[in-house]
Amino acid sequence: MKYNTKQKEIILNYLKNNNKECITINEIYQKLNKEVGKVTIYRYLEQLEKENIVNKYSLSNKESATYKFNGCLYNNHIHLMCFKCEKIIHIDCKELEEHIKKDHNFTPDMCKTTIYGICKECENKGENNEKSN
Amino acid sequence: MKYNTKQKEIILNYLKNNNKECITINEIYQKLNKEVGKVTIYRYLEQLEKENIVNKYSLSNKESATYKFNGCLYNNHIHLMCFKCEKIIHIDCKELEEHIKKDHNFTPDMCKTTIYGICKECENKGENNEKSN
DNA sequence: ATAATTGCAAACACTTTGCACCTGT
DNA sequence: ACAGGTGCAAAGTGTTTGCAATTAT
Numbered sequence: 001m002k003y004n005t006k007q008k009e010i011i012l013n014y015l016k017n018n019n020k021e022c023i024t025i026n027e028i029y030q031k032l033n034k035e036v037g038k039v040t041i042y043r044y045l046e047q048l049e050k051e052n053i054v055n056k057y058s059l060s061n062k063e064s065a066t067y068k069f070n071g072c073l074y075n076n077h078i079h080l081m082c083f084k085c086e087k088i089i090h091i092d093c094k095e096l097e098e099h100i101k102k103d104h105n106f107t108p109d110m111c112k113t114t115i116y117g118i119c120k121e122c123e124n125k126g127e128n129n130e131k132s133n
Numbered sequence: 134m135k136y137n138t139k140q141k142e143i144i145l146n147y148l149k150n151n152n153k154e155c156i157t158i159n160e161i162y163q164k165l166n167k168e169v170g171k172v173t174i175y176r177y178l179e180q181l182e183k184e185n186i187v188n189k190y191s192l193s194n195k196e197s198a199t200y201k202f203n204g205c206l207y208n209n210h211i212h213l214m215c216f217k218c219e220k221i222i223h224i225d226c227k228e229l230e231e232h233i234k235k236d237h238n239f240t241p242d243m244c245k246t247t248i249y250g251i252c253k254e255c256e257n258k259g260e261n262n263e264k265s266n
Numbered sequence: 267a268t269a270a271t272t273g274c275a276a277a278c279a280c281t282t283t284g285c286a287c288c289t290g291t
Numbered sequence: 292a293c294a295g296g297t298g299c300a301a302a303g304t305g306t307t308t309g310c311a312a313t314t315a316t
Contacts (some may be wrong), residue, residue, distance in 0.1 A: 002293055003290045025280085037298040042281065044296095057249070064280060080239045091237050096229070100248065103225050104211045108250035115233065115248075116190070117241035136270055136315045158305085170273045175306065198303060 001047045007036045011044050015054065015069040021077075021090070025064040030032045057112045068111060081117040089119065140169045147160065148187065148202040154223065158197040183195065190245045201244055211243045215252040219257050 001008075011030060015023070025045065030036050045067055048054045054067045077090040078097075100108045143165060144153045148156070158178065163173050178200055181187045189202045211229060213222040 001295085004295060005289070039282085039298055040296080044314070080233070080237065080241070082239075084237075089239065095236075096232060099229060099232070100213070100250075103228075104213065104222075104226070105253040106215075106222065106248075106250055107256060108213070108248050110248075112249040113247070115241050116245040117233075117239055119240075120238040121143070123240060130158075130202075138271065138315070140272070142280080176271085211306085222286055 001042075007040050008044055009033050011041060012048075012053075015067075016046075016071060020065050021079075022068050022088075024066050055111050056111075057114070063103070070111075079112050080115045081116050082122055087119060088114075088116070141177055143167050143168050143224055144174060145181075145206070147188075148181075148200075149204060151202070155199050155201050155212075157199050188242075188244055189249075213245045213252070214247050214249050220252060221247075 011028065014028065014032060025038070025041055028035075028041050028045075032041070045054060045056070045065070048069070049056050052070065056065055056067050056071050077092055080089040080091060081087070082089070097108055097110055100106055144161065147161065147165060153160075158171070158174055161174050162169075178187060178189070178198070181229070182189050182200070183208075187201065188202050189198055189218050210223040210225055213221070213224060215222070230243055231241055232239055
């Protein structure tokens, strides 16, 4: 990756201007397919990951690879993802990070971590409504 | 899923006796391929998930689907996965769970959550050795 | 007997690779 | 000029589906 190309610029630009914290290869491709091929997106994102400009992680096996642009506003936030409504909640909490580091001898990368569970609203709904199955 | 079959018994039995907390479809298939077809494993595990007997989650896009048998010893442990050595560390820590619940209004399902980062050993190695790239 | 289950092969979806063509330096 | 990058098509991998044969009730 020694040359600068139109395609790389387009992709990086898109990542910079895209407001979403997390974006999948498919989302990028759907936006840019007139200008950049899918293979190039795969290859360039792989490169950007090596350079620590994006982080790659998987939210589910069903989706294409998910990336987060490190320059974006949301960095260092922790993600809580609700199973039920699939909403992602961003929290800012150094305490949690410090706890894992100090008490468990492990330096967490909260950018790459998603904590799964049930949000307050869905939990409340669940009590009033059906239990299903 | 109204009939009991030899195959279902074999799979469930294997999950019960298997000591690992997390197991992939491929691991199950490699053990049981003489007795059960892969498709049956997929279908039965899907069913077991609906019945809440196993939980499905993904550690990485590279591996086949990962399941955790809910009856196993390790339930409610938290997983820390090291990027570098890919080791999974199991910790038992109610504090962390409580913190998220109380302070962030979110009930985490730590069974389905993997916290990514760097373990102590790899961090130490990194300091002495090359930084690479 | 018959409705459900199994398992092969084929279809799918996401990702990676081989290679000829194009582009940046 | 030529090393590096792009993108098509093909291959690779994990998962799902169609369907005929088998099995549980």
